Amino acid sequence: MNRMKRYFHVLLATVMLSAAISCNDNNIGQSITDTVTEVVTDSSFTVTGVTVKNTVLPARTITKLLGIISAKNYGVLTTDVVTQFMPTAYIDTVGVSVDDIDSCKFVFDIPAGGFTGDSVAPMRTTIYKLNKALPSKLASNFDPSGYYNETDILGTTSYTASAIMAPDSLKSEYKANSLFEFTVDAPVSLAKEIFTKFKSDKSVFMTPKDFVKFFPGVYIKNSFGSGRVMNIYNSQFIVFYHRHITKDDGTDSIAKASMGYMGGSAEVLSNNNIRLEVDQAVNDMIADGEMIVQSPSGFEVQIRFPIQDIIDKFLSGGDKNLAVINDLSFELPAYSLTNDYGIKPPTYLLMVKTSEKDEFFATNHNVDNKSSFYAIYDSSKRVYKFTGMRNFVLDIIKNKNGVAEESDINFTLTPVDLIAESTSTSSSSYYYYYYYSTASSTEVIGIRPAINKPTIAKLDIKNAKIKLIYSTQSIRNM
Numbered sequence: 444m445n446r447m448k449r450y451f452h453v454l455l456a457t458v459m460l461s462a463a464i465s466c467n468d469n470n471i472g473q474s475i476t477d478t479v480t481e482v483v484t485d486s487s488f489t490v491t492g493v494t495v496k497n498t499v500l501p502a503r504t505i506t507k508l509l510g511i512i513s514a515k516n517y518g519v520l521t522t523d524v525v526t527q528f529m530p531t532a533y534i535d536t537v538g539v540s541v542d543d544i545d546s547c548k549f550v551f552d553i554p555a556g557g558f559t560g561d562s563v564a565p566m567r568t569t570i571y572k573l574n575k576a577l578p579s580k581l582a583s584n585f586d587p588s589g590y591y592n593e594t595d596i597l598g599t600t601s602y603t604a605s606a607i608m609a610p611d612s613l614k615s616e617y618k619a620n621s622l623f624e625f626t627v628d629a630p631v632s633l634a635k636e637i638f639t640k641f642k643s644d645k646s647v648f649m650t651p652k653d654f655v656k657f658f659p660g661v662y663i664k665n666s667f668g669s670g671r672v673m674n675i676y677n678s679q680f681i682v683f684y685h686r687h688i689t690k691d692d693g694t695d696s697i698a699k700a701s702m703g704y705m706g707g708s709a710e711v712l713s714n715n716n717i718r719l720e721v722d723q724a725v726n727d728m729i730a731d732g733e734m735i736v737q738s739p740s741g742f743e744v745q746i747r748f749p750i751q752d753i754i755d756k757f758l759s760g761g762d763k764n765l766a767v768i769n770d771l772s773f774e775l776p777a778y779s780l781t782n783d784y785g786i787k788p789p790t791y792l793l794m795v796k797t798s799e800k801d802e803f804f805a806t807n808h809n810v811d812n813k814s815s816f817y818a819i820y821d822s823s824k825r826v827y828k829f830t831g832m833r834n835f836v837l838d839i840i841k842n843k844n845g846v847a848e849e850s851d852i853n854f855t856l857t858p859v860d861l862i863a864e865s866t867s868t869s870s871s872s873y874y875y876y877y878y879y880s881t882a883s884s885t886e887v888i889g890i891r892p893a894i895n896k897p898t899i900a901k902l903d904i905k906n907a908k909i910k911l912i913y914s915t916q917s918i919r920n921m
Contacts, residue, residue, distance in 0.1 A: 481915050482769070485756055488909040490773075492746035492902075494729045497857060500583040500717070500740055500892040501804050505707055506860070507551075508715050508739065508894050509568065510665050510672035512560045516780040517899050518722040522672060522715050522739070525577055525587050527660040528680065529708035530648040534641040535700065538687040541642075545683045547634035547704075549598060549627040549661075552677040559897050560671030560784050562604040567667035569599040570627055573659040581714040583740050583894075591662045598627040604671055634682040637704050651711045658705070660712075674895045679706040715739070715894050725780070725899070734902040736777075736858050738789055738893035743857035744902055745797055748773075751847040753911055754836060758845060769912040771832040775818070775856075776903035778825055788900030789858035789893055792827045793817050798850040800857070807889045813838045817859065817890065820900075856902065858893035 507524040549570060571591040602625040640647055640657055647653050683701045690696060707713065717740040729735055734744045757766060777788050795803050795815040802808070803815060810817050812834050818827035839847050 479916065483911075483913050483915060485911045485913075486908055487756075488749045488752055488911070490746050490748060490904055490907045490909065492734050492744050492856075492904045494733070494735050494742050494744055496741075497738075497743040497892075498584065498719070498740050500715075500894065501581075504713060504715065504891055504894060505676070505709050505862075506715075506895050507663065507675035507678065507707075507713065508672055508717070508896075509663060509675060510558075510560070510566060511669035512672050512784060512897065513669065514722075514783040514786055514897075516722055516724050516782040517737070517784075517786050517897060518725065518741075519720040520672060520739075520897055521665075521718045523587075523665060524663040524675075524713070524715055525573065525581075525585065525590065525660065526663070526678070526707065526713035527577060527651060527655050527711035528658065528678075528705035529651055529711050530654040530658075530705045531703060532648055534638060534648075534704065535684075535686065535702055536638075536642060538689075539684055541635045541638050543684050543686065544631060544634050544638060545685065546631055547629045547680065547682045549629055550624055550679045550681050551626070551673075551675045552624045553604070553673055554676055557674035557676065557896075558604040558671055559786060560604075562671070564670035565601055565603060565668050566665060566671060567599060567601045568625075568627060569664050569666040570597045570629070571595055571662040571664065572597050573662060576655050576659045577712050577714070579712075581712060583715055583717040585714055585716050587662050587716060590659075597633060597661060598629045599666065600625065600627045601667070604673060629680070634680075634684075634704065638682075651708070654705075655711075672897065676895075677707055679703045717894070728901070734904050735899065736789060736792065736856060736902060737899040738858040738897065740894075741899070743855055744904070745853065745855050746904065747852050748854050749909070750835070750839065750851050753909070754839060754845050754847065756911065757836065757913055758840075766913055766915045768833050768836055769914055770830075770910070771836055771912075772910050773816075773829040773832065774908045774910070775827045775829070776825060776906050777820065777827055777900045778903065780899055780901060782899070784897075786897050786899055787822075788820050789898040790820055791817055791859050791861055791890075791893070792820070793857050793859040793890060794829055794854050795857070796850055797853040797855045800855050803890075804892060807891075809887065809890060817861070858898055859890050860893050860895050861887045862889040862891060 507526065508522045509524060511519070511521045513519045571593070572595045573590050574592055574595065575590060577590065604623075637658070647657050680703065681701055682704050683699070685697050686700050688696050688698055719737075719740045721737070721741065725735060725737070729742070735742045736744055753771065757768060773794070775792075777792075779787055793810070793815065794817070799814055808815065812831045814835075816829045816832060816835075818829045820827055839845060839851060843851075
């Protein structure tokens with residue numbers, strides 16, 4: 444079909460659609476034509492693809508993935524964290540002096556199921572103070588060497604992935620909220636230093652940019668053990684102190700208190716430093732032509748989506764001079780690979796124009812159902828199903844005269860995390876938190892490269908199914 448013929452079909456379909464919309468109860472007269480409506484379902488389209496590396500992921504994530512695992516049909520994953528903190532805008536100083544500060548600690552919250560590996564494997568975490576501000580451009584291949592001193596340790600602790608680490612007073616709360624935590628005791632001198640700075644210059648605590656000049660952040664490293672990676676979705680620095688209170692009768696009393704001085708936030712730099720040694724069995728599959736997606740910092744699949752064939756089929760109506768697209772969907776089978784820790788396919792898969800992928804993540808885009816889509820893995824059917832693709836076709840027909848460009852054909856399938864916003868209501872916390880949403884959660888506000896847990900899957904491109912459903916009308920004279 445040449446360009447002139449394609450343009451004629453697009454114009455005719457537009458005119459007929461406008462005419463159909465203009466009909467109403469006020470202009471119905473004696474029928475002089477008979478129309479025959481037909482619903483057409485076409486699944487004759489094919490997809491091709493190739494596996495490519497996806498080893499460098501952008502920073503700016505609130506989730507901290509920490510630990511080491513080794514699994515067959517996956518590889519060896521090592522990940523640690525560098526992060527700045529958002530300061531609280533207020534520190535309690537009424538009836539409190541620097542000498543009233545008793546202790547402090549870093550607190551890390553992990554959601555239910557927020558780890559991969561052995562839950563009881565003993566591991567140790569060490570926290571180092573950064574000695575200078577992090578660079579503005581960070582990625583998953585960042586090397587923290589030179590940004591910390593191995594002797595400047597803020598704390599270290601051994602931990603497991605079990606709620607039994609929680610104090611008895613909190614176990615019921617943790618169970619109810621499906622989370623647990625591990626803590627790292629810090630030197631009280633750090634809390635006193637922050638307290639003193641707040642007393643002398645509150646402006647330092649007004650913005651992260653000012654605060655980072657005073658406290659550049661921390662490097663969190665797995666310093667012993669292996670067999671587990673943890674998804675830390677929230678982090679805080681908590682200070683414990685006592686407050687002097689003067690009662691109405693003039694007597695004094697002392698009350699224990701605690702509050703967060705700083706914590707994780709989407710507004711500050713936080714980066715997972717990821718090193719993945721892919722298992723040789725996975726590399727062999729890719730060499731044999733298998734399509735593999737793996738996260739974090741593993742593989743994605745680039746495909747050629749037959750959008751031009753779809754448009755041509757829709758527009759080649761012969762005598763059928765009125766056609767309406769009802770739906771376009773893309774169903775992609777995907778399978779788990781047998782491994783040591785039950786590492787599953789990515790929960791979410793993003794389909795984005797390859798030419799727009801970097802910008803999509805750099806600007807924190809959400810899907811628009813024209814150049815980007817996402818699908819949720821259906822573990823029972825073992826498929827990803829991309830739906831709502833109708834506007835993709837209509838956009839090319841309307842704005843490009845039905846002629847797809849190369850950028851409309853080349854797409855990337857990559858594992859992602861969906862992010863929704865939540866705010867803490869605790870009086871000791873002043874931060875915005877992000878969590879990885881499920882299909883039934885609140886509105887998604889962002890999509891990021893998948894880093895919250897290890898994933899891997901084999902995509903069955905050969906058996907992928909594209910389904911185009913459209914309606915046509917044939918006009919027959921009476």
